[in-house]
Amino acid sequence: MANRRRLLTTAAATAAATGAIVAAPAVHTAPKTKIKWRLQTYAGASLAEHVIKPSIDSFNKVAAGQMEIELYFADQLVPTGELFRAMQRGTIDAVQSDDDSIAAPVDISVFGGYFPFACRYSLDVPALFHQWGLAEIWREAYDEIDGVTWLSAGAWDPCHFNTVKPIRSLADLKGLRIFTFPTAGRFLSRFGVVPVTLPWEDVEVAVQTKELDGLAWSGITEDYTVGWADVTSYFLTNNISGAWCGSYFANSDKWNALPEELRELFRLCMDSSHYYRQHWYWGGEAQLRVNGTKLQLTSIPDEEWATVEAEARGFWDDIAKESERNAKVVRILREYNATMDKAGRPYRYG
Secondary structure (H helix, E strand, C coil): CHHHHHHHHHHHHHHHHHCCCCCCCCCCCCCCCCEEEEEEECCCHHHHHHHCHHHHHHHHHHHCCCEEEEEECCCCCCCHHHHHHHHHHCCCCEEEECCCCCCCCCHHHHHCECCCCCCCCCCHHHHHHHHCCHHHHHHHHHHCCCCEEEEEEEECCCEEEEECCCCCCHHHHCCCEEEECHHHHHHHHHHCCEEECCCHHHHHHHHHCCCCCEEEEECHHHHHHHCHHHCCCEEECCCCECCCEEEEEEEHHHHHHCCHHHHHHHHHHHHHHHHHHHHHHHHHHHHHHHHCCCCEEECCCHHHHHHHHHHHHHHHHHHHCCCHHHHHHHHHHHHHHHHHHHHCCCCCCC
16 A cells, blocks of 8 residues: 555656646537527416416426526517517517417418307317317418418317396397407307407406406406406306417427427427416316306306307308318318217217
């Protein structure tokens, strides 16, 4: 041991004198520039806390400094109706909304949001996209448009009325000034509803100032979450759609420039967002109907509401005439709903 120590000491001294041992050079790697995106949602701040923010927070955490998505709420950077063009120009990098509200210049945009009676339950939306071919149709449509890439669709809540005055018959709809989505408003106008378009954040005040009589924009979960249950008194249990259909979109150049691992991470976070909404809305709709104290439930009798469903089928025919692609979507919706009816419980009742 003593001899080994002397050997090491001698070797070290010799190396110091001759410079034979040189410290390993420090490796200086230039830090990569963090990728930053600006994403705007259709939803106001209180709603965005549920419909998107958890998934974006997760993305930013897992991206670990490689990328950061800055989340903006309804109309915060640009008005919702201008989102598509802003994304196309690169003013913003990504959008969460329905095709209808952002004025997407594709024929199938009418099926975004609340296409009347297209589905009965929220699970119908992912089934239609993943198993019945709607995803392929959406990709085809957006591939024809420069600058924007459609990424993924999912379900939100059903479309009910919450109003200042009670609705107990179709006659009660006549003349009501209702905040709703473009295609839903186009359909509801057949029953005397006056569709109104406003910035999302202005809706609550518009009800208080009597500019609006109510909304056909959500289910009861949103009514309580965003404050609309505080300014309206009644909730109609009949709905014109079992789920809102919304999507994620991105500026094509920004999407294609992402490393594949970040694109895959974003896909996973979109799926996480879709899953969160499924259980959040589903549980909330039942819980608040039973235990909510702010809105009184009303209903239109089934036999009278059946005339609304019948009118929707004629509305579908009108939409199908607008393009061959729209006709294809309508055929799928008809076949899907016929299959669900034949399958019976729990897919369809009656």
